[in-house]
Amino acid sequence: MSSARPLTTPDGRLALRLLEEAGDDGLTVADMRREGLQMPAQALYEVELAGHSLERKAGRTRLRPADAPPPKPFEMPPKVRLVPRS
Incomplete structure (x- = not known):
C-alpha cells in the first residue's frame, strides 16, 4: 500500500509480515502469539495506524x-423508550 507509513516497532513489522504471509486466510490472535507477538492487538492497532486496512471476520484478521x-x-x-406500566 503506497500511502502507508513505515512501522516503527518490531512487533508492528512482524504483525504486518505475518498478515501478508497469511493472505486471505488471515490470522487468529492465538496464531500471532504462537509466532512471537506478546501483544497482538497492540501490533494490529499499529498496523492500522500506519495506514493498512484490516478486515476482521470469525475471529480472524487479514489485510x-x-x-x-x-x-x-x-x-x-x-432506540427503545421504556414506558412504565401504570
Whole structure:
C-alpha cells in the first residue's frame, strides 16, 4: 500500500509480515502469539495506524484487499423508550 507509513516497532513489522504471509486466510490472535507477538492487538492497532486496512471476520484478521469495496457503515439500532406500566 503506497500511502502507508513505515512501522516503527518490531512487533508492528512482524504483525504486518505475518498478515501478508497469511493472505486471505488471515490470522487468529492465538496464531500471532504462537509466532512471537506478546501483544497482538497492540501490533494490529499499529498496523492500522500506519495506514493498512484490516478486515476482521470469525475471529480472524487479514489485510483488506486494495480492490475490495469499502465496508458498510455501522448502523445504530433504533432506540427503545421504556414506558412504565401504570
